[in-house]
Amino acid sequence: MEDFLKLLNRRPCCPYCQGQQTVKNGSTHNKKQKFKCKQCGKQFVEHSTKKKISQETKNLIDKLLLEKISLAGIARSVGVSPTWLQNYVNNKYAQTPRKLKVSEKAQGKLIIECDELWSFVRKKDNQQWVWLAIDRKTREIVGVYIGDRSRNSAQKLWESLPPVYRQCAVCYTDFWVSYEKVIASKRHKPVGKESGKTSHIERFNNTLRQRVSRLVRRTLSFSKTLENHIGAIWYFIHHYNECRAG
Template identity: 65%
Template sequence: MLATTLACPRCQSTHVVKNGRIHNGRQNFKCKACGRQFVQYPTKKVIGQETRNLIDKLLWERLSLAGITRVIGVSEQWLQTYVNAKYEVTGRQVEIEEKKRGGLTIQCDEMWSFVGNKGNKQWVWLALDWKSGEIVGCYVGNRSGDGARGLWQSLPSVYKQCAVCYTDFWEAYEQVIPESRHRAVSKKSGQTSLIERFNCTLRQRVSRLVRDTLSFSKKLDNHIGAIWYFIHHYNSSLLV
């Protein structure tokens, strides 16, 4: 208990204790009555657009949110709120140039991830255009036929109508891909090597997808948002 008469700004209780320090070294306090955390004599810090643009770029790299706060000097609470808002408005459909109907080939694969704990598995289903290298489909869900169906529904219409689809032998693909255009192949064939390589890229660039990590997602919406945020960046980088 503090010897001073410091009062909580929310409930005015004086039952206040020290609770570590914030990112800039100032003493942080916590109200035992309502749980509010605060600093004495706070100064409002305006986060400029230049800093926000830098954060946007850092989110494309393998940095945890805690790491970004240490580099940039913003609070974890502000950054989490900023990231939540950004991922909420991130589109869940691919944005690619219109494709002609003939000669389309895609490679499909699924990769394991989790949210909250490793018991809550979330499989990331992906489809890649063999010619352009673009990610043309993505779905996050279970590894059953529902997951494969979600991936199929995420594809632009031209791919669902015309593309030849190369996958591994996972049976869920057979439930949704037309038999005449489905090619189940082994990894040794090299026919799914591009999407497998992208899986590695995704794990290297999105920290919450690393198999053994402290940066895992706590919320499914943010997990999905982070994946799509990187996919949009990856596809746009292919056009440069």
């Protein structure tokens, strides 16, 4: 009888830190006993059948997020649950820096091309414009802002540029009125598409739509939250600049 009581009151070791100071902590939706480790604070279920995702699988997911594949498609392809994948993506995008790493440039003749790309979150009435600036010579993205299509957003794009560009660069844009209110007239060159002076940024816009599924004009992969919409765009742009630097 004493042995039975000991078995009944036994507490399993923590699978994360191997600590033995564990306590009962409620139950799961299917009535399995949950435990909590007093040492590391993590919760767990003894003899859990939950599948652990390997680092190799996570690395593959990181690469697939850079391609025009929906989250549902990624979940099916790599064999993970949609819920786990959504949580993983939420964390990854939340941790993605909102500031560019741009190679150092000396003061001199710098040329950038600026443009804005239409997108939306959840419904097409909720428009989100992606403002971008590209260095014509290095093809690096040197400025990013995501917001509306107002003068304030044009100002935010300008402020996102490294100081050397704000001081020296000649800026080619389309004729959208917000640009002329922000960029000094002596360095602002508004041109039409037929001039070819903004062809590099327009080509990048096309690349962005081809690689980020939530930016495709007609798609079921559109963003449901603004945070993930912004995170996905920043995630790809960081990857793009790293490839240019390499």
